[in-house]
Amino acid sequence: MNRKISAALITGMVAGGALAGSHTILAESDRTPDVTLVPEKDLTKVPENGLGSISIELTESKDNRPRDNVKFGLYKVADVINGEYVLNDDFAQSEVDLNDIKTANDMEEVARKLSRFAYESLVTELVTDYQGKTRADQLSVGVYLLQAEDIAGYEFIAPFLIAIPTWDDVDELFLYDVDVLPKHDQLPKIAVDKVDAATGVAITSNDFQFTSYSDPECKEKLDVVAGNITDGTATFEVDYGITYIKETGAPMGYMLSDEVVKVEINDEGMYVNDSKVDPGDDLIYHYVYNNTLLGGAKTAVGTNAGLLMAIGGASIVIVGIIAIKMKRKQN
Incomplete structure (x- = not known):
């Protein structure tokens, strides 16, 4: 049989x-x-x-x-x-x-x-x-x-x-x-969505990085995930138990956040920062992670902060050169 x-x-x-x-x-x-x-x-x-x-x-x-x-x-x-x-x-x-x-x-x-x-x-x-x-x-x-x-x-x-x-x-x-033959279920994932704190717009075309840890002090490293610069997300496969996620590489022009996201998977479901969440049919829960510009300046919607800084730096150099030339000419 x-x-x-x-x-x-x-x-x-x-x-x-x-x-x-x-x-x-x-x-x-x-x-x-x-x-x-x-x-x-x-x-x-x-x-x-x-x-x-x-x-x-x-x-x-x-x-x-x-x-x-x-x-x-x-x-x-x-x-x-x-x-x-x-x-x-x-x-x-x-x-x-x-x-x-x-x-x-x-x-x-x-x-x-x-x-x-x-x-x-x-x-x-x-x-x-x-x-x-x-x-x-x-x-x-x-x-x-x-x-x-x-x-x-x-x-x-x-x-x-x-x-x-x-x-x-x-x-x-x-x-x-x-x-x-034990029943087994696919574990949900968490996608960290990088968002500009001032505009609420996803930060894209800009490199960033997140790291997961086994301890709340973020010393025992588990995994490092590079952000997707197309949609501004970093997606983690989290195991049963508790995982802590923190930004370890901020987008250019933004401050490195010290926010730690607690993710727990247990018999009752998925919890983020101790609140039960629904990952949906695709088993991916999206968490909005805000980033603040260096100096607190605002950016226009869809503008690359790194590009703005590069342009600003170039302008300063040009102005400096012109000032020096004018001074020499006067002498």
Whole structure:
């Protein structure tokens, strides 16, 4: 049998019942039904001393990001006791009831909530190879939380739950060796739009540069992006977590700004300077970054400040030459 099952489907099909032997599902389903964590089967029939495994395989992203070195934390969330899922001590304070989950959406919400309590129950850390694969063996019966601790250069992966055994409602058997294809989403980008503070017009035809950092003091450099002189933007691919962006090369004729832009990507969405934003369908959020002319002078709309300075400098030189010649002539 070769069928595909995605992480969303697996996390919505965790159950117990009559032992049907070890089995591995290798592929992805085109359906994600609303099912319960504990469907119609009886958890009392699951041997509490059973063992299984979880294999993870990351599928390719649209922009072919590398799939290696993605680190997952594997946490034991609950055990099977007297025919029910019972949360371990570290997760009991979450007050969720795994036995009362009704839909796959409920399952995803519970996984996000439990991830906030994942401290001391770490079973192991898993790191993917160049094919995006990793595996954990000899796992006891129960429910496990997997969350990406470090996505490296890959995409965002929401935390998800897997149970051993997992119930396959198509073939009606229990899976003790489970292959998972986690859902992953493209991370949004932020485009810093360079704008003249006096005119509100984009600063184009003028070189500038921005740098991203991992710390608010802007000492730990992550990436350097040269501005697009055609549209006056600098676009960053930001990873899950917090990134700080600062101007490190101002357009000619403008003051270097000390403004630091805080960008955060988390389970709830995208935040810029601690305010939630909508990156839109193209997954690019535009942030207006004002620049002030040196000396505070205003420019005409569409005028290149650098050119104005060059012309002004040339005029001074010409006036100086004329003055010297006139003085010599008088002598």
